[in-house]
Amino acid sequence: MGNQNSGRPRKPLELHRQDGTRPEWSTPAGARYPPGAPTKPPEVARRRVASETWDEITRVMGEAGTLSPAWAAALAAASLLYADAVRGGRGSRGAWAELRQWLSQLGLTPATASRAAPVRGADDERQQGPLAMILGGRQDPERRPPRPRGRRPPTAEKERP
Numbered sequence: 559m560g561n562q563n564s565g566r567p568r569k570p571l572e573l574h575r576q577d578g579t580r581p582e583w584s585t586p587a588g589a590r591y592p593p594g595a596p597t598k599p600p601e602v603a604r605r606r607v608a609s610e611t612w613d614e615i616t617r618v619m620g621e622a623g624t625l626s627p628a629w630a631a632a633l634a635a636a637s638l639l640y641a642d643a644v645r646g647g648r649g650s651r652g653a654w655a656e657l658r659q660w661l662s663q664l665g666l667t668p669a670t671a672s673r674a675a676p677v678r679g680a681d682d683e684r685q686q687g688p689l690a691m692i693l694g695g696r697q698d699p700e701r702r703p704p705r706p707r708g709r710r711p712p713t714a715e716k717e718r719p
Contacts, residue, residue: 571672592626592677595625596626596628596633598612602638605641608637608638608640612634616633619666622671624674624675632664639656
């Protein structure tokens with residue numbers, strides 16, 4: 559019996575990008591979210607600590623290329639939870655635990671940062687089309703290289719003394 563740490567370690571995403579392959583465990587090719595910054599909700603803007611947290615998280619996610627308006631609710635939850643946890647008092651331990659879970663979902667912990675997939679919208683799909691890749695020399699990260707067809711060439715046999 560083994561566990562998730564048994565066996566061969568996963569190939570890093572950077573090597574997949576270099577090889578032009580997509581790992582089976584990554585985000586499915588069909589998942590597309592529009593890139594961009596979400597609008598800060600009024601309940602976050604009213605609280606100074608939550609608003610500053612929102613700004614910091616969106617800056618970090620924007621630099622990583624993982625920011626999308628689709629994450630507005632998760633960002634609001636994380637920002638408000640951080641404000642509650644910093645304020646302390648009853649239940650702050652639970653707020654820290656829940657905040658850690660939200661940050662993991664957003665790919666903002668050391669353990670989950672490598673799994674956070676950059677957002678790509680419809681514009682990126684058009685720019686990464688076959689003609690753009692030929693003209694621009696870019697490789698589609700989701701396209702696997704073709705497998706060689708037919709039989710393998712015979713290997714040279716070692717001579718026996």
